Amino acid sequence: MNRPIRDCLLVEDIPATRIWLETALTTAFPSIAIESCGTIRAAQKLLDHRTAPFSIALVDLGLPDGSGLDLLRRLTLEMPETLTIVATIYDDDTHLFDAIMAGAQGYVLKDEDTDLIGSLLARIGHGEPPLSPSIARRVLAHFRASTVVSEPDEAGLTARETEVLTLIAKGMTVAETARLIALKPQTVASYVKTIYSKLNISTRSEATLEAVRRGLA
Structure with missing residues (x-):
């Protein structure tokens, strides 16, 4: 389904990079209105006086006065x-998954060329x-590694149930798990209920122990 992209909050402290990202945004969306900020403080102040949501927000993680998270x-x-989309130089798992858990719905690297960034944004x-x-x-590699089970699962967990067990054992909430694997929270909650029933457990700590026993956590 197409969604109209009217405006963008761009938070980037380096002027040349900010101009470059503005170019990528206007390449993707020629009529977009861009509100640019160089610090968290400036962005927070702008949001304090903003009533309507932005269509998109393009946020750097490493800002001079704190974290874009x-x-x-x-x-x-x-x-x-x-x-919400992250635009950053960081391509490691820690920054990536911290951003996803904070609500990021996209993640682009600033070492890509302008045409590719514009294409991704479009x-x-x-x-x-x-x-x-x-x-x-x-x-993909993270979840492929997370869901590998060396032996057949004796409790009869499906691949999706195993994936959900892996994530909740890592300490993620139902909402965070849902966001990460693109499901509705109520769907994930149903998976958790089924997992608990199949494993004959009733607490998150027991789920974590079962995940460890299966080599998932």
Whole structure:
């Protein structure tokens, strides 16, 4: 489903990079209105006086006055309609999954060329999450490794149930798990209920122990 992209909150402290990202945004969406900030403080002040949600927010993680994760959390809480995207130099698992858990729905690397970034962003209009190719491969590799089970599961867990067990054993909430694997929270909650029933357990700590026993955590 196409979604209209009218405006963007861009948070990037380096002027040349900010101009470069603005170019990528206007390449993807020629009529987009961009509100640019160089610090968390400036972005927070702008949000304090903003009533309507932005269509998208493009946020750097390493800002001079703090972490862009704080802005992601605020946007996710106060403007859930805003599609939040990270634009960063960090391509490691820690930054990637911290951003996803904070609410990021896209993750692009600033070492890509402008045309590729513009192409990735343009997919938003068609409901596709913008992910740099190396980031998409990293996400797939993470879950492929997380869901490998060396022996047949004696409790009869499905592949999806095993995936959910892995994530909740890592300490993720139902909402975070749902966001990460693109399911509704109530669907994940149903999976958790089924997992608990199949494993004959009733607490998260027991689920974690079962995940460890299966080599998932």
